[in-house]
Amino acid sequence: MNEQIGVLVMAxxxxxxxxxxxxxxxxxxxxxxxxxxxxxxVEGRYEKIGGRSPILERTRAQSDALQSALDxxxxxxRTFVGMRHWHPYIGEVVLQMAETSIRRIxxxxxxxxxxxxxxxxxxxxxxxxxxxxxxTLEVAHIKSWKDDPGYLDVLEARIVEGLENFPSETRSRxxxxxxxxxxxxxxxxxxxxxxxxxxxxxxxxxxxxxxQPAHFAYQSAAMTGDRWLGPDAGDLMEELIPHxxxxxLVVPIGFVSEHVEILYDIDIEYKRRIEAAGGRLERIEMPGxxxxxxxxxxxxxxxxxxxxxxx
Numbered sequence: 001m002n003e004q005i006g007v008l009v010m011a012x013x014x015x016x017x018x019x020x021x022x023x024x025x026x027x028x029x030x031x032x033x034x035x036x037x038x039x040x041x042v043e044g045r046y047e048k049i050g051g052r053s054p055i056l057e058r059t060r061a062q063s064d065a066l067q068s069a070l071d072x073x074x075x076x077x078r079t080f081v082g083m084r085h086w087h088p089y090i091g092e093v094v095l096q097m098a099e100t101s102i103r104r105i106x107x108x109x110x111x112x113x114x115x116x117x118x119x120x121x122x123x124x125x126x127x128x129x130x131x132x133x134x135x136t137l138e139v140a141h142i143k144s145w146k147d148d149p150g151y152l153d154v155l156e157a158r159i160v161e162g163l164e165n166f167p168s169e170t171r172s173r174x175x176x177x178x179x180x181x182x183x184x185x186x187x188x189x190x191x192x193x194x195x196x197x198x199x200x201x202x203x204x205x206x207x208x209x210x211x212q213p214a215h216f217a218y219q220s221a222a223m224t225g226d227r228w229l230g231p232d233a234g235d236l237m238e239e240l241i242p243h244x245x246x247x248x249l250v251v252p253i254g255f256v257s258e259h260v261e262i263l264y265d266i267d268i269e270y271k272r273r274i275e276a277a278g279g280r281l282e283r284i285e286m287p288g289x290x291x292x293x294x295x296x297x298x299x300x301x302x303x304x305x306x307x308x309x310x311x
Contacts, residue, residue, distance in 0.1 A: 003101075003102075003103060003104065004076060004077070004078050004101075004102055005076055005077050005078070005102070005104045005105070005106060005305050005310055005311075006077075006078055006079075006080060006097045006100075006102035006104065006105040006106070007063075007066065007067075007070070007077055007078065007079045007080065007105070007106045007107075007108065007301055008079075008080050008081075008082050008090070008093060008094065008097070008105055008106070008107045008108070008126065009059060009062060009063040009066060009079055009080065009081050009082070009108060009110065010059075010081075010082050010083070010084065010090055010107065010108065010109045010110065010122045011055055011056075011058075011059040011081075011083060011084070011109070011110045011111075011257075012055065012083065012084050012085055012111075012259070013053075013055060013056070013083030013084055013085040013086030013087075014052075014053025014054075014055040014056070014085075014086060014259055014260065015046060015052060015053055015086065016052050016053070016056070016086075017051060017052050018043055018046060018047060018051050018052070020052075020086075021039065021042055021043045021046055022034070022039050022043075024085065024086055025038070025039060025042060027085045027086065028085050038223055041223070045260055045264045046260060046264075048264060048268055049260060049263040049264050049267075049268075050263075053259055053260060054257075054258055054259060054263075055083075055257065055258075055259040056081070056083065056086075058257035058258060058259070058288065058289075059081050059083075059110055059257065060081050061288065061289040062110055062256075062257065062288065062289045062294065063079045063080070063081045064079070064289070065289035065290075065291065065294040066079050066294045066297060066298055066301070067079040068294075069291070069294045069295040069297070069298035070298045070301065070302070072295075072298075073298055073299070073302060074302070076311070077301065077302075077305075078100075078102065080093050080096070080097055081093065082094070082125075084121065084122055084125060089125075090122060090125040090126060090129065091125055091126075091128060091129035091132075092129075094126055094129035094130060094133070094137070095129055095132070095133055097137075098133050098134075098135045098137060102137075103135065103136065103137055103138060104137070104138045104139075104140075104305070104308070104310050105126070105137060105138070105139050105140070106139075106140050106141075106142065106301050106304050106305055106308075107122065107123060107126050107139060107140070107141050107142065108141075108142040108145075108297065108300075108301065109122045109142075110256050110257065111254065111255070111256070112144065112145045112146050112148065112151055112197075112201065112253070112254070112256070113144060113146050113180065113194055113197040113198055113201070113254060114143045114144040114146075114193055114194065114197055115183060115187060115192050115193070115194035115197075116187065116190070116192055117183050117184070117187055117192070117194075118181075118183065118194070119143060119144070120143075123139075123141050123143075126139055126141075127139070138308070138310075140304050140305065140307075140308040140310075141304075142297075142300055142301070142304055144193075144197055145297065145300060146197045146198075146200050146201045147200060147201065147204055148293070148296050148297065148300060149296055150290075150292045150293040150294070150295060150296020150297065151256075151287065151293050151296065151297075152201070152204055152205060152208075153292055153293075153296075154287045154290045154292050154293045155205055155251065155253065155284070155287065156205065156208050156209075157292075158251070158284040158285050158286075158287065159176065159205075159209065159249065159251055159284055161284070161285065162249045162251075162282055162283070162284040162285070163212075163249060165249075165282050166247050166249075166280075166282070170246075170247060172211065172212065173213065173245075173246075173247065174212070174213075174247040174248070174249050175213045175214070175215065175237070175240060175245050175247065175248045175249070176206070176209065176212055176213065176214040176215070176249055176251055177214075177215055177217060177233055177236065177237060177248050177249065177250045177251065178201075178202050178205065178206070178214065178215070178216045178217075178251045178252075178253045179216075179217055179218065179219045179233045179250060179251070179252050179253065179254065179266075180198050180216075180218060180219070180252070180253055180254025180255075181218070181219065181220050181254050181255070181261060182218035182219060182220060182221040182222075182228040182229045182230070182232070183228065183229055184224075184226040184227065184228055184229075185226070185227040185228060185229055186226070186227075187229075195229070198216065198253070198254065199216070201253050202214075202216045202253065205251070205253065213245075215236060215240075217230075217231050217232060217233035217235075217236045218230055218231065218232060218233065219232065219233045219234070219252075219261065219265055219266070219270075220261040220265050233250065233266075233270060234269070234270045234273050234274075237270070237273075237274050237277075237279065237281070238273060238274070238277050241274075241277045241278055241279050245279065246278070246279050246280060247279065247280050247282075248274060248279060248280065248281045248282070249282050249283070249284065250266050250270065250281060250282070250283045250284070251283075251284050252266065252283070252284075252286070255286065256286060256287045256288065256293070257286050257287070257288050257289075258286050258288075262283070262286065266281075266283050267283060
């Protein structure tokens with residue numbers, strides 16, 4: 001079997017300019033216009049991080065790093081990038097892959113933890129494109145990589161580096177705040193694995209830092225009327241300060257590159273809140289296109305292809 005196997009590297013997507021914020025939100029909301037106040041609020045956030053989202057180029061860098069890692073492990077794979085809510089859309093890229101004579105595709109989302117409301121939606125987008133294609137396409141999914149060794153190793157290294165930003169005499173008291181994107185509480189009604197997947201990563205990572213105070217919290221709940229999973233990371237840190245906590249290192253385990261949830265929610269909003277309350281907040285460098293993580297994910301891609309009988 002010498003046919004080239006496609007690898008679709010997927011991420012959420014984001015506007016490339018302030019002019020794209022409103023149509024981007026329209027896409028995110030399934031065609032329902034966002035209230036004017038929400039549009040202006042989101043535009044303001046993007047303006048504060050440079051007027052655009054860096055998610056596309058960050059994901060392309062990850063795709064390129066994954067391609068290099070796959071090439072080192074052997075021939076036969078070609079990576080592509082698709083976005084869930086902005087250009088280039090997942091469905092369009094699947095059809096482009098078919099046009100290049102790729103008939104087998106491994107899908108991987110640049111989010112380590114599975115939920116029916118998050119990762120599964122990416123795979124549904126792939127499935128719709130496969131159904132609309134004139135070609136017969138086979139698809140395999142990497143649903144979760146919550147305990148991938150490369151991912152955990154890079155996070156460990158980033159935490160070590162992050163702790164070095166604090167004075168040596170207070171380093172052992174720095175509070176590690178491990179975060180992930182919140183989701184609506186209704187996922188608990190169908191026993192969605194998302195909370196347990198996050199706790200598995202939390203346990204495996206904090207086991208590498210015995211004695212270091214650590215907490216898990218959610219962040220970036222959307223502006224809707226739904227109840228979202230908590231506690232909120234900002235609220236948690238503010239509650240810890242009166243009890244003697246002063247130094248915080250945020251470790252966004254649910255994210256692997258910079259975008260608005262990192263650059264605004266953590267670097268601007270949480271930092272403002274914690275400093276106003278008398279604390280200090282630092283954040284780890286994101287894993288991004290780290291060679292260690294992408295090499296490990298390349299092994300995962302090859303294993304998935306082999307288990308599908310394509311190798």
